[in-house]
Amino acid sequence: MNFMSILAQAETTVIEDVQVVPLDAIWSQITALTWLQAVIAVSFGIVYLLYGWRIFRILVVICFGLIGMYLGIKLGSKTGSEVWGGVIGLAIFAGISAPLMKWCVSILGAAAGGLVTGGLWYAFNLPQVYLWAGAAVGVVAGGMMSFIVLKASVMLFTSLGGSLITVVGMLQLLNLYYKTAPEVPTWVQNYVYNYNWFLPVVLIVPTMIGMIAQNRFIKHSHKWEF
DSSP, X not given: OOHHHHHHHHHHOOOOOOOOSOHHHHHHHHHTXXXXXXXXXXXXXHHHHHHGGGSXXXXXXXXXXXXXXXXXXXXXXXHTOHHHHHHHHHHHHHHHHTTTHHHHHHHHHHHHHHHHHXXXXXXXXXXGGGHHHHHHHHHHHHHHHHHHOHHHHHHHHHHHXXXXXXXXXXXXXXXXXXXXXXXXXXXXXXHHHHOTTHHHHHXXXXXXXXXXXXXXXXXXXXXXXX
16 A cells, blocks of 8 residues: 555545533533522522632532532442432542642632633534543643632632533523423524534633633732632
8 A cells, every 4th residue: 555545545534523512411401490590590600700719718618529429429329328428428528628728729720721621622613522632731721820820720710610600590591581382492402502612602701701800809809818
């Protein structure tokens, strides 16, 4: 086989893409909210988005507690006690997050960076089989930023967390408002499933707004220290 035939074969090879982003799971989480839960989510999400820097220590403990609870439930399902597994996992992760606050902030900042760059990868309709590569760039950048300017990491993960909660509640409110029949998809559902740029845009834009707002608030709060 000569060089030209190898080149021709390479040109005809198409990367087989698969759906990596769990759209069904995301949509089910959105539509699981009642209108009251959606309103509460939007209200709490806006506070989280703009003023998360004031309560970030509590938010870090809550985030790691939820991670520990999830892992504990998974482990407990194999040992026969999901409830105790979740309780023990929550207590352990929440307990270690307080004395290791800076490291936990760095981990959350890295995870937030990975979610942002992974979302951009998805928004530009790049092959989802390599979505991990786009996310890895954000993980590295977010982790490095945490060690250089820790306040920036705090603003990133709190803004992203607030944006996520706000967007989920807002999308469900819009979905309920425009829903005319159970079997008829709304424009919200149509955009979630058929436009790759939609979810990243509605998540990243409020995140950027939150970071800018938090940066201004922190500058005027001279008593704020890590």
